[in-house]
Amino acid sequence: MPDRSPSQQGSLFGEILDWMLAPLLLIWPISVALTWLVAQGIASRPYDRELGEVARGLALQSAATTPSARTKTRYALAPEAAALLRADASDTIYYQVLGLRGELLAGDAKLPVPTDDAPPVPWELHFRDDEVGIDAVRIAYLWFAPEGAAKGSPLMLVQVAETDGKRAQLTNDIIKGVILPQFVILPLAVLLVWLALARGIAPLNELQHRIRSRESNDLSPIDEARVPDEVAPLVRAINDLLARLDSSISRQKHFLADAAHQLKTPLAGLRTQAEFIQREIDAGRSSPEDLKRSLQQIARASERGAHTVNQLLSMARAEDAEQALNREPVNLADVAVETVRDFVPRALERRLDLGYEGVQPDAARLRVHGLPVLLGELVRNLVDNALLYTPAGGTVTVRVTEDPFGQVVVLQVEDSGPGIPPAERDKVFQPFYRALGTGVEGSGLGLAIVQEIVQQHEASLVLDDTRVRRVAGGELADGQGPGARFTIRFQARMASATAEPENST
Template identity: 75%
Template sequence: MSASSGHRSLFGEILDWMLAPLLVIWPISVALTWLVAQGIANKPYDRELGEMARTLGLQVATEPGPGDLPKGRSRYALAPEAAALLRADESDTIYYQVLGLRGELLSGDRHLAVPEREPPVVPWELHFRDDEVSNESVRVAFLWVVPEGMAGSDRMMLVQVAETLGKRSRLTNEIIKGVILPQFVILPLAVLLVWLALARGIAPLNELQRRIRSRDSSDLSPIDEHRIPDEVAPLVQAINDLLERLDQSIRAQKHFLADAAHQLKTPLAGLRTQAELAQREIDEGRSSPADLRRSLQQIALSSQRAAHMVNQLLAMARAEDQEHASRRSEVNLPTLAMETVRDFVPRAMEKRLDLGYEGPEPDHAGLRLNGHPLLIRELIRNLVDNALLYTPPGGTITVRVVEDPFGQVCVLQVEDSGPGIAESEREKVFQPFYRALGTDVDGSGLGLAIVREIVQQHEADISVDDTRARRQAEAEGQGPGARFTIRFPAHPHRD
């Protein structure tokens, strides 16, 4: 894995996690092997050493009286045959010691330490310990014996036989060599096998990477999930889900751009047509001030439509910008609603419409929204603009802010007395460039699409219904009107 790339290698990380425990366990295995080898090497030699000590103890217990001893031999000294048996080992030195009933040395080596006599002492019970004689490590077998004729006495003699550790060390080393040396061959072989196994296991990922890299940039079809490992299947499914959403987004953008180009083409074509017509009439000398004024008015109207379309497209882009929408602050909804109504009053008066506001005053210390002020202002403007477009002269438009008594939501309503929206079209009107059938209103078709996008950005919900019953409206010869209701999550006001 390259340090400069900053990327983590899955292969290297798995290999590290597999080999690191192995390298830690191996020294522990060597230490345990050494301990086990020592135990294995001690057993046969301890058995032999114990037999020597027991044989010497039997000889001491049955030692003949002073008159029966051969000439020149001290009491409790080993017979020549027994001494020859002890000295028969050429690789190790054997020591022995016999202590009397009072702890006095009767025979053998003085250098052997006397073990602690911890009650209760069981006669003829064999014990082992590690010790040193003349700075040399030895293994000692010892037991307390009761001489013949003294049964039941608590006075006993001590018999010890010690042996240096030469044979034991050699056997221990042979066992360790027999176990450890093969590991020096097995360990590199295990590392190689792990490497090959990982390379074989990672191969499907490399194949998946190759298939993805070989794709064309426009190919957003799902990745085949039948030739991938089960462990990678959730990742591939997530990628396929992302590709599907990306494909839908790209198709929507292409459709949006195509509709936008078509919508912009109409006012631009009108501009060109009116300009060419005015130019031709001027060239032919047939232009009058009235005709020229009419052409200029059409040019102004077409340019106004194009400018409005461009502004709506920019507003749509702002609404869809996740980063822009995430910059939120505390928003005073009544203030924004009143300012928007005030901005549209001249246009409403021009169309002879009654535009008003209902709700709390801007300085009302109630609930606030946690949102983006510019986007919420754009939302209210588009709803009011939509109502102004569809409400006939003499109608009424009301912008209303309703405060939830439970403090859970803030409600914004924009209602009009226009023709209303049929139930079958209430979902479609939020699609870009969609216009209700049977209407000849000159709009961009983006206003309500922008409204829905801003609503979604603020985790709110929007609903559409009639302002009044359709039967009553038809009886009065008026439209049922439309009421747009938006419920924002409330945000407690902080002074």
């Protein structure tokens, strides 16, 4: 049977039919050959029995009538026995009687003498296939001692040979009786196999029809009770895929609805400011200061919109599972220092003390196996969130430390802002969630992106206070905010160990 590549996969019905019919068509000629061999044995058995009886009867007669060596050397077979031997019309029968010295006493001299190596046993009947001239014959022969012979004296030989015409005819009749019906049975068997297979495949066709007739938005599970047991695991796998697809589509719909709602505000602000400026210009009441203020508001609205769009793109990148194939060893300290450097101008503008502590990039011994772009996005969103919620005069610290045992790299971003109450710490990682009462504008996507990137890198994230709350009301004794501290632990490897595979390639 020809092998099919995955791109050439054909019908399951045809595949099963091929595997069922190929052994059948292979076994059929073997069955014919075995039938021929068995038919030969069946056809030879009765004729061998008859031929052996003739040989034994001839030996008994020869033992009783053997002439002495002084009278005559040959004797004639009784006319009735000779007529019996020559009576077969379909086959030629030969016989031979050899004396004590191997001399021909009666019969045909052209019959070959047996060449058995074992010593002859008196009156033990043997059969062999041989040739007489151009005729293939079946020979029955036996050794015997004449009546009155002393024990251990030489033995006489009787052979009766018969051509195989009757045997061949009976063999052909048996083969015809067995093989000819098979020419009818074989096509019938093929038809029955085809019908049985079509009946067995019918539930699959019905399942295919049910799936094809579904609406494109119907992601409900397939009924497993209406499918065969052999197909049930496949249906369960499809149902699991449909459930995950339904969940993913639902999240996407919710995400898109929230994203549209978040983009609506800055876009509405842009349109309102543009319409206001147009009305002021048309009314002749616009002044350079008013236009400047309106343009500044338009710039802020467009900046918020651009920031939201960038964070939506970051969220999409963080949720892309295919990026896991492009992971590489990353120096997390280097990523953190570079991110802090990028945010320094913004921190100075807001009068915040932004700094970095911990291991220096050139001294880092450990590497995180991950995606540099996403890890940079993670640090960027944490720092951006800290700068947004820390009041003027506060501090924001980014810290990278290494496990002395060489297995973990810890990233911390902490601030001196108002902190996050314990009741809200799980909610802040949900997309578009923002704590009430802070007065801070934002998209609510930053920490959701952080959570997604942490999960992509199989890291752990802990959110707690930067400073311990020391009074019952939750406020610090010196009037400062408790702050928020994000601690992320990454599995890491030594820099030399991560470089070896790269060098080996």
